[in-house]
Amino acid sequence: MPSMSKRVSGFATTIFTEINELALQHGAVNLGQGRPDFDGPPEVIEAAERALRDGKHNQYPPGIGIAPLREAIAGHVSRFYGLEVDAGRGVIVTPGATVAVFTALMGLIDRGDEVIVIEPYFDSYVPNLVMLGATPVYVPLHPPEWTLDPDELRAAFTPHTRAILLNTPHNPTGRVFTQAELELIAGLCIEHDVTVISDEVYEHLTFDGALHTPIASLPGMFDHTVTVGSLGKTFSVTGWKTGWVYGPPALIEGVARAHQYITFSTHHPSQAAATVALNLPGSYFEEFQAMYTAKRDLLLGGLAGAGLKTRTPEGTYFLLADFSDVFDGDDLEFARHLTTDIGVACIPPTFFYSTEHAHMASTQARFAFCKSDTTLQEAARRLAALHR
Ligand SMILES: Cc1ncc(COP(=O)(O)O)c(C=O)c1O
Numbered sequence: 001m002p003s004m005s006k007r008v009s010g011f012a013t014t015i016f017t018e019i020n021e022l023a024l025q026h027g028a029v030n031l032g033q034g035r036p037d038f039d040g041p042p043e044v045i046e047a048a049e050r051a052l053r054d055g056k057h058n059q060y061p062p063g064i065g066i067a068p069l070r071e072a073i074a075g076h077v078s079r080f081y082g083l084e085v086d087a088g089r090g091v092i093v094t095p096g097a098t099v100a101v102f103t104a105l106m107g108l109i110d111r112g113d114e115v116i117v118i119e120p121y122f123d124s125y126v127p128n129l130v131m132l133g134a135t136p137v138y139v140p141l142h143p144p145e146w147t148l149d150p151d152e153l154r155a156a157f158t159p160h161t162r163a164i165l166l167n168t169p170h171n172p173t174g175r176v177f178t179q180a181e182l183e184l185i186a187g188l189c190i191e192h193d194v195t196v197i198s199d200e201v202y203e204h205l206t207f208d209g210a211l212h213t214p215i216a217s218l219p220g221m222f223d224h225t226v227t228v229g230s231l232g233k234t235f236s237v238t239g240w241k242t243g244w245v246y247g248p249p250a251l252i253e254g255v256a257r258a259h260q261y262i263t264f265s266t267h268h269p270s271q272a273a274a275t276v277a278l279n280l281p282g283s284y285f286e287e288f289q290a291m292y293t294a295k296r297d298l299l300l301g302g303l304a305g306a307g308l309k310t311r312t313p314e315g316t317y318f319l320l321a322d323f324s325d326v327f328d329g330d331d332l333e334f335a336r337h338l339t340t341d342i343g344v345a346c347i348p349p350t351f352f353y354s355t356e357h358a359h360m361a362s363t364q365a366r367f368a369f370c371k372s373d374t375t376l377q378e379a380a381r382r383l384a385a386l387h388r
Helices: 015-026 042-053 067-081 097-108 125-132 150-156 179-192 249-262 268-278 282-305 331-342 373-387
Strands: 091-094 114-119 135-140 161-167 195-199 225-230 243-246 318-322 364-368
Touching: 015 331, 042 268, 067 091, 067 243, 067 268, 091 097, 091 249, 097 125, 097 161, 097 195, 097 225, 097 243, 097 249, 114 125, 125 135, 135 150, 150 179, 161 179, 179 195, 225 249, 243 249, 282 318, 282 373, 331 364, 331 373
Parallel strands: 114 135, 114 161, 161 195, 195 225
Antiparallel strands: 091 243, 225 243, 318 364
């Protein structure tokens, strides 16, 4: 009998599938998946529509992405972070950030290499490493403030370490890594000649004056870093699956060699629209942050009213809430209870951990606030039942 590969046979169906199905079955307000329930900016949608009709964007684009978009990506990085990126040899457009991370790993990591993974991690990272035959080495963020222990991080670096997967602003904790944390990581990467794959898809989602700093902008780090971005988060078009990597040509060449045999190229009309999006004026990004600050506060209010303990996130559109004052049980039991009996779906975060460290999040639930105000208000109304 033909059967699946050993490589994937250990992969369970993702927790998102289970919770989405449960939410649908019980008519729950879904604060599980990070999927906005509102549309992206009209000028970006209109640019996609024009691209579909102008007869110039319906066939294969250049493999690394269309030149105007690569220039817009380099321009965006220069405008916000003052970094000089080579739009010709230092940028590749990918079908979303998930594929960008996988492609970067394929192009830069060998079988048997160790890759440091900060927990909780974005759910594709570890299966990516398993598919590659690389070894994840876990370093947890410690609750309640979700901070790194410098000694644990230092101890994770060995002669076999090839890369570290960094994600800031961080899903699911909502943390934005501080300058001191970034300097610690940078110092270790330079000392051990390790590459950072830096997933910065929430770069524009920071609140209360918190500033996102790409680790590539730290002294000596540009040559050590491949940075990953996504159109989906900043422009509320997650369904377009359009992303990119940028970095020094020496590393991007490795990513490009993998990219040409993984997807070769990326959806052409979305690239035309992405060019318009990345060139939007500063006011777009400011209004986007203000909108999300209000949504975050709406959700925080609802969770406090339900008796859950939260840490105010300074980035992303996720937060973790501790339910131990109102529920006896683990995070999966809580997520199923909340979805089924209270009518609000959330994600149990122990799925983003190694077995060794999962206990650190066993009384936490992840909530997404990329939802309309009406949705968040309805969630708050339902959550109040938890307290009673
Ligand atoms: C940290 C992180 N990286 C990558 C992605 C996926 O981005 P894309 O939809 O562009 O593949 C997400 C989406 O939730 C994410 O949270």
